[in-house]
Amino acid sequence: MNVLMVSPGFPAEMPRFTRGLAQVGANVVGLSDQPAEALPELARTHLADHIHVPSLWDERAVVEIVEQHARRRPLDRVECLWEPGLVLAARLREALGLPGMSVEQTLPFRDKELMKQRLDAAGIRTPHHYRARTVEEVREGVERIGYPIIIKPIAGAGATDTYRIDRPQDLEQVLPRIRHVPEVSVEEFVEAEEFTYDTISINGAVLHFNVAWYRPRPLIDKLVEWVSPQTIALRDVAAEELQVGIEMGRKVLRALDFQTGYTHMEWYRRPDGSAVFGEIGARAPGARLVDIINFSCDIDTYVGWAEAVCHGRFSQRVERKYNAATVFKRAQGQGRIQRIEGLERLMAEFGEFICGVDLLPIGAPRRDWKQVIVSDGIIYVRHPDLQQLLHMADRIGTDLQLFAG
Numbered sequence: 001m002n003v004l005m006v007s008p009g010f011p012a013e014m015p016r017f018t019r020g021l022a023q024v025g026a027n028v029v030g031l032s033d034q035p036a037e038a039l040p041e042l043a044r045t046h047l048a049d050h051i052h053v054p055s056l057w058d059e060r061a062v063v064e065i066v067e068q069h070a071r072r073r074p075l076d077r078v079e080c081l082w083e084p085g086l087v088l089a090a091r092l093r094e095a096l097g098l099p100g101m102s103v104e105q106t107l108p109f110r111d112k113e114l115m116k117q118r119l120d121a122a123g124i125r126t127p128h129h130y131r132a133r134t135v136e137e138v139r140e141g142v143e144r145i146g147y148p149i150i151i152k153p154i155a156g157a158g159a160t161d162t163y164r165i166d167r168p169q170d171l172e173q174v175l176p177r178i179r180h181v182p183e184v185s186v187e188e189f190v191e192a193e194e195f196t197y198d199t200i201s202i203n204g205a206v207l208h209f210n211v212a213w214y215r216p217r218p219l220i221d222k223l224v225e226w227v228s229p230q231t232i233a234l235r236d237v238a239a240e241e242l243q244v245g246i247e248m249g250r251k252v253l254r255a256l257d258f259q260t261g262y263t264h265m266e267w268y269r270r271p272d273g274s275a276v277f278g279e280i281g282a283r284a285p286g287a288r289l290v291d292i293i294n295f296s297c298d299i300d301t302y303v304g305w306a307e308a309v310c311h312g313r314f315s316q317r318v319e320r321k322y323n324a325a326t327v328f329k330r331a332q333g334q335g336r337i338q339r340i341e342g343l344e345r346l347m348a349e350f351g352e353f354i355c356g357v358d359l360l361p362i363g364a365p366r367r368d369w370k371q372v373i374v375s376d377g378i379i380y381v382r383h384p385d386l387q388q389l390l391h392m393a394d395r396i397g398t399d400l401q402l403f404a405g
């Protein structure tokens with residue numbers, strides 16, 4: 001089976017999915033806007049072939065180049081797990097007459113307003129929302145919805161240009177800052193805890209799913225530098241309070257006619273226990289959530305996804321053994337990492353539960369925590385008991401410190 005993998009080298013998870021495809025027996029053809037030599041080694045070593053295009057965003061040119069290539073070496077599937085490339089992948093499938101999501105099926109996953117319209121029509125509770133292209137339209141939306149509201153880009157990612165607005169003065173401050181965003185969604189602010197619902201599906205049937213909990217809410221992560229954001233893949237997915245979200249997730253997949261691949265949905269659970277839809281991507285989650293999905297069950301969903309899309313099955317046995325978390329660290333100070341404090345002590349105490357340490361090394365320049373969710377490094381930790389896990393994750397938050405200067 002010949003599988004075209006769009007962007008096999010970026011973002012960080014893609015080389016592992018590329019490896020997954022190769023491991024289930026696919027000949028993987030990479031498609032990217034960099035030469036094969038520039039790809040991360042893990043991606044390069046699992047590619048049978050590579051198509052280098054000048055730009056991935058000139059869709060027509062890319063389709064032509066891939067069609068030429070496919071005449072010599074026919075393709076069986078086109079896969080993409082990188083948000084900006086999803087429509088391109090769908091267009092390639094249509095041009096080559098291959099199975100998988102079409103452009104029409106993909107668009108509601110890319111356009112948050114279209115997404116919500118579809119879901120509203122299916123009776124799924126979304127935040128009250130209003131699409132706005134001009135300052136007047138934003139004001140009109142605010143008027144209709146009432147404070148507090150949230151303003152965010154229609155095609156957003158990583159909570160960039162996302163603002164909570166509590167009163168008219170805040171609105172006046174935010175309006176000039178979002179002038180560069182062509183189209184925004186003005187939404188009711190939902191006071192809630194935030195969770196995910198992540199699936200691997202085949203022909204509309206969910207074969208594997210995961211529920212993760214964000215601590216604190218991602219918007220807080222974007223506003224407050226000192227927090228160490230946690231994402232926790234939950235062990236007890238049968239817990240009563242999660243069922244509203246899981247049921248909503250299944251309805252969402254049906255309403256959007258999702259067929260085959262990885263999906264990542266975010267949902268809100270309000271203090272009264274009800275669920276409100278957040279957003280969904282027709283792709284795997286980012287920010288290493290796939291790794292904690294794997295750590296929580298000792299499985300490999302990079303391979304599991306590949307097996308599903310190539311062979312229509314998910315054969316790994318899933319036993320939910322752990323709650324598994326990522327804790328993202330942000331250094332104090334600017335410049336380069338100078339020292340790391342507290343790691344030895346934490347390792348001595350919790351070492352058997354820590355399944356990965358991936359911190360920037362001494363001397364490395366700090367990353368921009370507003371742009372990069374993983375910030376200056378990650379600790380992976382897991383435990384069968386949720387309270388124990390939360391305790392360890394919080395201790396990693398407070399006792400592990402990176403200093404830059």
Ligand SMILES: Nc1ncnc2c1ncn2[C@@H]1O[C@H](COP(=O)(O)OP(=O)(O)OP(=O)(O)O)[C@@H](O)[C@H]1O
Pocket residue numbers: 127150152156157158159160162187188189190191194217218219220266278279
């Ligand atoms: N209607 C809302 N009510 C409350 N909070 C919201 C709302 N919309 C967005 N947020 C906050 O902003 C964050 C980012 O919004 P959202 O997930 O919709 O966009 P995004 O930029 O695509 O996110 P990402 O790519 O980081 O998942 C949410 O996780 C949530 O904390």
Ligand SMILES: [Mg+2]
Pocket residue numbers: 158159266279
């Ligand atoms: Mg989000």
